[in-house]
Each structure stands twice: as C-alpha cells, then as structure tokens.
Amino acid sequence: MSDTPVTVLGLGDMGTALARALLKAGFRTTVWNRTAAKAEALVAEGALRAATVAEAVEASPLVVVCLLDHDSVRDTLAPVAKALTGKAVANLTSGTPRQAREMAAWAADQGADYLDGGIMAVPPMIATPAAFVLYSGDREVFEIHRAALDALARSEYLGEDAALASLYDIALLSGMYGMFTGILHAYALIRSQDIKAADFAPMLGRWLNGMSGAVAGYAEKIDSGDHARGVVSNLAMQSAGFGHLIEAAEEQGVSPELLAPLGPLMARRVADGHGHEDLSGLVELLHTRP
Numbered sequence: 001m002s003d004t005p006v007t008v009l010g011l012g013d014m015g016t017a018l019a020r021a022l023l024k025a026g027f028r029t030t031v032w033n034r035t036a037a038k039a040e041a042l043v044a045e046g047a048l049r050a051a052t053v054a055e056a057v058e059a060s061p062l063v064v065v066c067l068l069d070h071d072s073v074r075d076t077l078a079p080v081a082k083a084l085t086g087k088a089v090a091n092l093t094s095g096t097p098r099q100a101r102e103m104a105a106w107a108a109d110q111g112a113d114y115l116d117g118g119i120m121a122v123p124p125m126i127a128t129p130a131a132f133v134l135y136s137g138d139r140e141v142f143e144i145h146r147a148a149l150d151a152l153a154r155s156e157y158l159g160e161d162a163a164l165a166s167l168y169d170i171a172l173l174s175g176m177y178g179m180f181t182g183i184l185h186a187y188a189l190i191r192s193q194d195i196k197a198a199d200f201a202p203m204l205g206r207w208l209n210g211m212s213g214a215v216a217g218y219a220e221k222i223d224s225g226d227h228a229r230g231v232v233s234n235l236a237m238q239s240a241g242f243g244h245l246i247e248a249a250e251e252q253g254v255s256p257e258l259l260a261p262l263g264p265l266m267a268r269r270v271a272d273g274h275g276h277e278d279l280s281g282l283v284e285l286l287h288t289r290p
C-alpha cells in the first residue's frame, strides 16, 4: 500500500474513476459521496467509506474534490472549514479561473494548501496514457503529492496562479468545441444529400488532420502580432469564400447557425484594412478588455 492516504469527495462518474485509480495504485483511499450508495462498489474494491465529509477530510492529508461545480464544492467544504487546516485540497471540479482563485483564497483562509485541477479526459480514460490533468497553485503541494496525482493521469503543473489550470482547461475545451461545431455542420451538409456520415468520415478526418498545422502557424502570428507574414490564403479571399459556405448551407436546407458568427468577424477585419493578412488576425477582435 502506498504511504500517503488520499480522500476523494464526490463519486460521480469522474470521482469514481479517480478513486478506483488510487485504489489500483495501492493508495489507502477514503471516499465520501452525498448519495452514500454510490460508494458501495468502491468499498467492495477496498475503499474506506466515510460517513460524513468531516470524517473523510480527517482521514487523509490529501483531499481530492470532484463534485459537480463550484457551488457544490463550497456547499460541501464550508461546513468542515476548520477540519481543512493543514490539509492539501486538490480540487478537480470544473470551474472558471475566477472561481479557482476564489477557492484558493478561501482555502488559504482555512489554513489549507490548495491545488486547482482540470481533468483532460473522460472517466474511462483515467489512469491510461491518453489522460492528463492540469494543475496550478502551490508547487510544493503538487510535488509532495505527485505520486498520488500521477496515479490519476499524467500530471501537468502550470504555475502558482491557481487560475491557470482552469484557464488552460477552458481554452482546450473551447478549441475542441470549435472543431466539433465544424464537424457537425459538415455532417449536416453531407446528410442533406443522403450521403452517409460514415462514408464521408475518412475524408473529413484526413482534411482536419491536414489543417491542424494552423495550431502552430497561428500561434506564431498571434505572438508576434504580425498577421501579414507568410500569408498563403488572405483574409479578403477567405471572407468572400465564406459567404458561399453560408449560401450553400441555406440552399441545402441546413441551418448555418454553428458557423455563421465567423462571417461578420471576417468582414469587420477586412473592412478595417486587414484583408491582406491571415485569418489569425481575428483574435485581435475578440478581446473585450484593453
């Protein structure tokens, strides 16, 4: 059995996967869930059941929290605030950067060390090489509890600002949803002509893989602020062509609503005199604060 006991608060799909990974890695694992019955399978596998949150917190120096959202974390931890003194809290519940900073400040007020985390995986991926978890907050706490955290997934520490894990998590998910919206729109178009999505899928996959060079290519332009360097498809041309995408969708009886927001942004950037530049320049229109 590994020497550091670990507590897991929250046994939904993700919390259960985390607790199971800790058990499999040999950690003495105490579990608590609001609906107690969800602990039964884990207890049968060797987990220790805590009857209350206070008992769960008491059991281990490291408390992994994986609840639904920020409010459920506050509701669960606030009544046991005193018991958290001297504990390390690794909050892997999804939330915003502001909520992460708020939790870090609250934990500090209780005398607890705090790590915020973003799980980049779905439950079946936990403890497999495909999963990783982002961490930010107290570096020393991360290092002290590294063995337990590594049992969940590959750990990536981002920095002392507790908000970083959430920021990266949300940026990665935003990139993912952007890709998903394009994929769904493409399939709707194909289906409008009674073509099977599965027949089109290999070509779409090849195309998207080919276009993934934009990740690094745009990054270079965004960091330098020079969107005019090495342009192979200028924005004025892309903006004109984008009109065809909307028109074609409407002709095919497909709503362009997933795609449409890009059109006015492109047109605005062209009207501002950036038609010779790359699409990467749209990022300059997105900041709402100076």
Ligand SMILES: NC(=O)c1ccc[n+]([C@@H]2O[C@H](COP(=O)([O-])OP(=O)(O)OC[C@H]3O[C@@H](n4cnc5c(N)ncnc54)[C@H](OP(=O)(O)O)[C@@H]3O)[C@@H](O)[C@H]2O)c1
Pocket (backbone or CB within 6 Å): 010, 011, 012, 013, 014, 015, 016, 033, 034, 035, 038, 066, 067, 068, 069, 071, 072, 075, 076, 092, 093, 094, 095, 119, 120, 121, 122, 123
């Ligand atoms: N599942 C995924 O694919 C995935 C991937 C990455 C990150 N995450 C994040 O991981 C976290 C947990 O996700 P999940 O998939 O485990 O969700 P879930 O299956 O819906 O479980 C939610 C958990 O939160 C608890 N809970 C909800 N409201 C509560 C409250 N007011 N007080 C105390 N406990 C409360 C639930 O307890 P009861 O059992 O009593 O309802 C349950 O343990 C979320 O923040 C999610 O965004 C999930």
